[in-house]
Structure formats: C-alpha cells, structure tokens
Amino acid sequence: MTTAYATSVWTLETLLAQPFRGVEIVPDHDYGEPQQCEWCGEAGALATVRVYGEPTEDIDDIEPIRLKEICPENCAADVILRAVAEQDPRSRKPIRVEVAA
Numbered sequence: 197m198t199t200a201y202a203t204s205v206w207t208l209e210t211l212l213a214q215p216f217r218g219v220e221i222v223p224d225h226d227y228g229e230p231q232q233c234e235w236c237g238e239a240g241a242l243a244t245v246r247v248y249g250e251p252t253e254d255i256d257d258i259e260p261i262r263l264k265e266i267c268p269e270n271c272a273a274d275v276i277l278r279a280v281a282e283q284d285p286r287s288r289k290p291i292r293v294e295v296a297a
C-alpha cells in the first residue's frame with residue numbers, strides 16, 4: 197500500500213515537475229480512510245489526494261478549486277491544472293497538494 201501511494205506522489209511530482217511552479221506536493225501520513233472519488237465517480241477510484249487552491253473571487257466556474265479530494269489516477273492532474281489556472285494572482289500561498297502516504 198505504502199509503495200502505491202509513494203508511486204502516486206512520484207507520478208504527480210513528475211507530471212508537474214517543470215511548468216507549474218507554485219504547486220507544493222506533500223505526503224500526508226495522517227490522511228485517514230480514503231473515500232470514493234466524487235470527481236470522476238469511477239467505481240473503485242479512491243480519493244487519496246487533496247488539493248487546496250485559492251481561486252480568484254470572480255472566477256467563471258461554478259465549482260472553483262478550494263478544496264477537492266480526488267483520485268490520483270483520473271483526476272489529480274486535471275484538478276491541479278484547474279487550481280493553477282484559477283489561482284488568485286495576489287495569493288502568496290502555493291497550491292497545496294496532499295497525497296496519502
């Protein structure tokens with residue numbers, strides 16, 4: 197199990213390595229029991245990734261990324277990229293991505 201999660205962290209870091217500065221990916225050793233991923237709704241897809249963003253107030257999106265729990269396989273890249281796109285340029289916080297470890 198630990199290996200699978202570690203792989204997820206590695207995959208995400210690799211995915212986001214260069215073009216997306218301001219994204220901070222950290223392992224979470226105290227994540228708790230992962231739930232079904234609601235973002236993709238894929239059967240058996242467990243949400244082991246939390247994404248915290250700080251979107252601009254006037255974002256043209258019905259559901260801006262403030263806090264999402266998502267699965268690494270289907271959703272993480274999409275949601276993180278959205279969080280990057282929506283991030284308030286005045287925000288001094290990086291987008292924080294916690295991965296169950």
Ligand SMILES: [Zn+2]
Pocket residue numbers: 233234235236237238241266267268270271
């Ligand atoms: Zn998902």
